[in-house]
Amino acid sequence: MEERDAILKKKREADRVIITPDELEQLDPVIEKYYGNPGYLIPALKEAQEIFGYLPQEVQYKLAVGLNIPASHVYGVVTFYSFFTIQPRGRHVIRLCLGTACYVKGAKEILEIVQREVGIDVGQTSDDGRFTLEAVRCLGACGLAPVFLVGENTHGNVIPGQTVKILDGYQ
Amino acid sequence: MVTLTIDGVEVTVERGTTILEAAQQAGIRIPTLCHDKRLIPYGSCRLCMVEVTARGRTRTMPACFNPARDGMEVATHTENLIYSRKMQLMLLLRSHPLLCPSCDAAGDCQLQNLVHEYEVGEPPFARESRYFHVDNESHFIRHNMNLCIRCGMCVRICDEVQGQRELSFVNRGMECEVSTDFGRPLDCEFCGQCASVCPVGAITSKWLVGTGRQFELKKTDTTCAFCSLGCRLTLGEKNDKIVYVDSPHAGPNEGSLCVKGRYGWPYVYAEQRLTKPLIRKDGSLREVDWNEALAFVANGLMKVKNATGGSSLGAIGSARLTNEEAYVFNRFVRTVMETANLDHAGGHAYRPLTDAFGPALGYPASPNSVRELRDADVVVLFGADITETHPIAKNEVIAANGRRKARPIIVDSIQTKLTERMGSLFLQVRPGTEYVIANAMLKWIIDGDMVDKKALDLRANGFDELTASLAEYTVENAARITGVSAHLIAEAAKVYAEAGNAAIVLASGMNRVGNTVELAQAAVNLALVTGRIGKRSSGVHLLSEKANSQGALDMGLAPDLLPGFHRIEDEAARAKFSEVWDGAIPESKGLSAREMLDNAESGELRGLYVVGENPVDSYPDRGRVEKALSSLEFLVVQDMFMTSTAKVAHAVLPVASFAEKSGTYTSTDRRVQRLTRAIKNTSAKSDLELFTALAAMMGKPSLTYAGSEQIMEEIARLVEVYAGISYGRLGTQGLVWPCVDPDDQGKELLYEGGFPIGKAHLVPAPTLPEPSDDGLPMYLIPAVLKFHSGSMSERSSSLLEVCPPGTAEMNAKDLKALGLKEGDTVKITSGNGASVQVAAKWSRRAVEGSVIVPYHFSALKLNTFTKWDQPVVKVKVEKV
């Protein structure tokens, strides 16, 4: 039985990130606005994410109590929409296109380089808080393939070998 | 009514019935994987697709979702449908691990059964492995989301039925799975409903892990022995040992159980179970064999009786005895011990509430039944934290609130699960003042001319006296006494008066503050004045405390009663019983439990026979109880465990548990249901065997029965409301009394057509109380936890695992003011100097200025604080 569980069990990452009670007070106006009103969970989450940049456990629990929604349902909604994130975002968000055009022109190598050099997978943030990596499907700039964005800046026709140099420009 | 044809069979069903339900009524099975009659149709699995031809057009649609309409022709198993179901099953199998040989659900898995039924072979596409979370940390329940087919039943039952909403679908698309927030272990009601509803092995009860499969178990249907709702249980045994408990869907509780019913049974196998009788020799209790023990008890009781007469003997029974046992105990006490001194539950708990119902309406019982609550529009709960005391009744309020937007009005001194529901009103009262609110609501309704005059004139007496007695109960006065704002009281009255179906719920409990005859009277008056008595989903719901509280009363375990509510002073009744019972019955009312203890202290009562009750731990004023019992010359205790009362006895007789005996219980809905013996290999004797053995030794060999069924035949002959009841008629649904002849189907709703006493009586309200204040800062609230009930749950390893004894729940503000953190030990001291030490716990249900301590735990000795006449206790709380 134990063995079987071990095979099936994939360790769940601890999603917990500490946020101090003082910081948490910034949420009060949002809660006041939607107090006891479960119908406004999405705008409340959006505003909370604007304040903190992400939606850690403390923020979700506080919203759950404030809006009178079970915490499990708040978590369900947060994990449903890709817009919401439970992890803090890095200072620079890399959005790497993995669309067909980019893929055949080397996006895969770029992905591997980022994974290796920055040490993060898609959806993760580096320990130093510098980068978050996101994968996207076709940015509509196939002519520039392979493409990625860092923040608002577009980098097109990237030769995979240059990836590290480009990223060095973002500290 | 609508008529349709399903697979060529014509069925007529009520409007609003789904095609699926119509098929079920016609005995045609349509496969489903996401349907349960307790849940709102969801339509996610699409296995129930059927072909419907109406007005010349044929369409496929899910049967669980679409209503049956006149003239429809439904085909459930066409070639296309079968093909499509096969394909759906293959798709489900695509990512479902095929570890069936080691799965706990194998043999009981709906997916496996359907795959077999539809002869699904190797799917024509590649299998895919995904990895989801597995939770082995939670109590009782295990999640393995790799097996989940995303039918959503667990999420829905936890939300729609339990109102807990512990689970949710998280993540999206391919990654979607069922989880708590952040995947933490469960911290919920632990009802196991999610596990019981899961069609596959994704959520299972841990008991079965490595223990056995469903089909290996020997199953016995019986009735839950914890609270008074009488949920039906199926005990599953392997190698003669219970390993699993579930509930039949055809029972009145529709397959739902609370944590105690589903997981609380291990006390049956507790190490502390007494197996041998004990008698006191040279000052200490020694194990002896049955013959010696019974002779000792018979002699001890006879000695007292011969010396000073039967009236110097007393007997205390219990609301956990079966009807048959209670009936025979009554006979034993009245004709063998020859005393009228008989009582149970301290004579308070349920009795004061029924004392208001009997004279006012006719029967000392709940006029309405719990299942009706789901169709209420307003539910007023006076001091009834039914989430904790009667969890399955709470489910009905959740259903009403979730589906009909019913408004719960909670009049209580603690917050409950229902106070958090949408549309609820919370009237936070000072402990014990619930009845003041009820009377103020009554006055407000009368003054506002919102009474149902027609119903009143026709059906009730005493309106003018009632109105006069309420003069002082203005909302302002009530506000002063209860601490609730006048405005809120008026709003509650208005919401109650204006609602379509408005139900009142009262819940009894031995140490519940405010559990008084005044409250019950006020509640009955409210319902009468607004014309709600005799109406479905309205009226008053009276929830008694223990499994057979109603039956104990029906069987006359009271100083003034014989079975069937006959007064002992009533000569004709006495004659009737004494003929059958072969012995004279004392002519006047005996002593109540409390009076017996008083008389024991003064020496007038010298011998006491206590069956299934534990006065030392459960009656108020522990010190007095201990003193009274120690003054007795002869104390016999009959129990499963060495309780605090048994410890001071001269003889202790071990008895069988609910799983080891047969009989019936009468639920708080007046539903008489079977208890069926499951465990045969036991050394304990049933209470019944002991009564007859003792009777024979005490010179009354005629007190003997061939079994519990024969006793029920006798009960049916002597107790009018049970006249139509016999074991043969008690199916999964039992029978609800009054059931007066063998064709009577019973009556769930009383007083629909009038009152047996002619007209109902409105009883005037008592004078307005004045708030008393003894200066101590906090109220002590002896509370109930859904995980416990007393001496059984306290010895249930499983329940102790989720809810260990002894915490004092306090509000965050109070904790802060006292400089306390969770887990700190606090000392609680009352005005009479009694004190206990417990760990502090933050709790949302504690309101400011109160400390909640559960009263189930004997080690806490909470009853050192309580007094018979002074249920409200104020205390000081300090950090140790």
Ligand code: SF4
């Ligand atoms: S055990 Fe009951 S309360 Fe807990 S998650 Fe399952 S259904 Fe919900």
Ligand code: SF4
């Ligand atoms: S865990 Fe079971 S009940 Fe819940 S969605 Fe999955 S298969 Fe359905």
Ligand code: SF4
């Ligand atoms: S609600 Fe009461 S009767 Fe039903 S399972 Fe729970 S304790 Fe037993």
Ligand code: FES
């Ligand atoms: S595929 Fe990358 S931009 Fe279109």
Ligand code: FES
């Ligand atoms: S049972 Fe009808 S869609 Fe699942």
